[in-house]
Amino acid sequence: MSDMQLILNTYGAYLHRSDELFEVRVEGEKKRISPKKVTSILITTGVAISSDAVKLAVENNIDILFVDKHGGPFGRVWHDRLGSTARIRRVQLELADTAKGVTIGKQFILQKFDNQIRFLKELRNRRTRMSAEITKTIESLLDSREKMDRLNGAPTEIRGTIMGIEGNAGREYWALISSLLPERFRFKGRSRNPALDEFNCLLNYAYGVLYGTVERACVLAGIDPYVGFIHTDHYAKTSMVFDVIEGYRIFADETVFNLFSRKKVKRSLFDSYRKGLTLNKDGKVVLLTDFNEYLDTSILYRGRKIKRRDTIQFDLHRLANSWIRC
Numbered sequence: 049m050s051d052m053q054l055i056l057n058t059y060g061a062y063l064h065r066s067d068e069l070f071e072v073r074v075e076g077e078k079k080r081i082s083p084k085k086v087t088s089i090l091i092t093t094g095v096a097i098s099s100d101a102v103k104l105a106v107e108n109n110i111d112i113l114f115v116d117k118h119g120g121p122f123g124r125v126w127h128d129r130l131g132s133t134a135r136i137r138r139v140q141l142e143l144a145d146t147a148k149g150v151t152i153g154k155q156f157i158l159q160k161f162d163n164q165i166r167f168l169k170e171l172r173n174r175r176t177r178m179s180a181e182i183t184k185t186i187e188s189l190l191d192s193r194e195k196m197d198r199l200n201g202a203p204t205e206i207r208g209t210i211m212g213i214e215g216n217a218g219r220e221y222w223a224l225i226s227s228l229l230p231e232r233f234r235f236k237g238r239s240r241n242p243a244l245d246e247f248n249c250l251l252n253y254a255y256g257v258l259y260g261t262v263e264r265a266c267v268l269a270g271i272d273p274y275v276g277f278i279h280t281d282h283y284a285k286t287s288m289v290f291d292v293i294e295g296y297r298i299f300a301d302e303t304v305f306n307l308f309s310r311k312k313v314k315r316s317l318f319d320s321y322r323k324g325l326t327l328n329k330d331g332k333v334v335l336l337t338d339f340n341e342y343l344d345t346s347i348l349y350r351g352r353k354i355k356r357r358d359t360i361q362f363d364l365h366r367l368a369n370s371w372i373r374c
Contacts, residue, residue: 053340054086057332059094065104083108088264090257092332093117111264117326118241119256121263136270139371140288144275150203152367153277154196156295157214161193163298164221175228185224192217203280210278225301229308242324247304249318249325250335254300255293257339262293262360269364296360303339312338 054070056063062073069080083104089112091097097112102125105112112125143149165186172182192213199206199213219237226234226247235245243249266273266288276287307313317331327335343357354362 052085052087054081054089055336055340056090056095056097057092057336058329060096061094062096062098063089063091063101064098065100068104070101070104083110086110088113090115090260113260113264115256115260117321118243119253119327120241121256121260124260124263126267133270133372136368136371137272137275140272140275143371144277145203145280147200147202149277150199150201150206153203153279153291154199154210156292157196157210157278158193159295160297161189161196161217163295164301165189165193167298167302168221168224171228178228181224181227185220188220189217203278207278207280225305228305233308233313239324242322242326244324246313246315246318246325247308249327250304250307250313250331251300253327253332253335254304254339255297257336258296258300259289259293261343261357262296263289265361265364266292268361269368271364271368292360292364295363299343299356300339303342304335307334307338 054063054072056072056074058074060075064071064073066080069082070086072079072081086105086108088110089105091112091114093116102112105125113121114123115121143152168182168186168189172179172186175182196210196213199209222235222238226236229235229247233246235247238251239245239248240252243252263273263286266286271288273286273289276289276291279287279290312334317328317334318325319328320326344355346353347356347359349359349362352362
């Protein structure tokens with residue numbers, strides 16, 4: 049396999065270097081992998097990595113992402129040959145806190161609405177008995193999209209309105225998604241760290257992995273992940289990543305929903321954690337296997353056939369290039 053993400057999520061696993069190859073030791077078994085086949089490495093808690101393996105990754109332009117038990121990134125090792133220019137970041141800083149910057153940030157939210165509407169239309173074709181309920185939510189999302197599209201102004205003036213529109217639309221969207229699940233897996237709204245139900249537990253982890261993918265795409269495109277347009281000071285961390293990820297959350301939504309549709313979700317995939325749930329080893333395998341298969345599927349995008357995960361990089365390179373031409 050080429051262009052793979054190497055995922056280490058087994059407690060006690062050890063990644064080290066053997067000559068010019070990565071060697072993974074898991075539960076007494078060894079597997080060697082050429083760095084030429086690896087684009088990134090994802091490591092969960094309880095996994096060890098040698099400094100020689102880190103050096104091999106750096107030498108081959110492979111970034112290493114560390115995630116916690118909820119899938120949230122908490123650290124990263126980058127190589128030192130990132131594709132960025134000072135001009136891209138200068139323009140990004142100039143756009144921050146301006147109405148033009150808000151317009152750019154809004155495009156990712158509008159993209160989220162478009163993705164959700166498309167997803168619900170596909171579900172309506174398969175869930176004909178719920179057609180009326182799905183149609184009602186689609187119409188509500190279309191209304192929210194129109195309100196969002198009409199908004200103009202500096203982020204300090206309209207940020208609250210943006211969050212309000214997003215919040216109301218999100219509650220309706222998730223209420224419908226819940227109603228389409230098997231009854232024993234239905235949930236009452238979004239919950240995070242810890243998730244209070246199986247759906248949110250899977251979704252939070254998928255969002256965490258997606259966050260790492262978006263951050264990587266920002267940096268490789270030369271975009272500063274810390275300078276956002278919508279979230280600006282709302283988060284003390286990578287504000288631009290929170291802006292951009294909105295346009296791609298559907299990747300996680302579809303993957304997680306389809307796990308339930310295909311009856312691949314069992315309660316044995318979860319452990320209790322602080323009055324909520326966390327994914328265990330088996331749960332991570334189920335989710336990450338399907339999520340990576342989904343992201344690695346080639347689709348026709350803007351006239352090109354590329355992997356779904358690469359559409360993020362493609363879009364951010366286009367965005368950065370448009371700033372250079374300013």
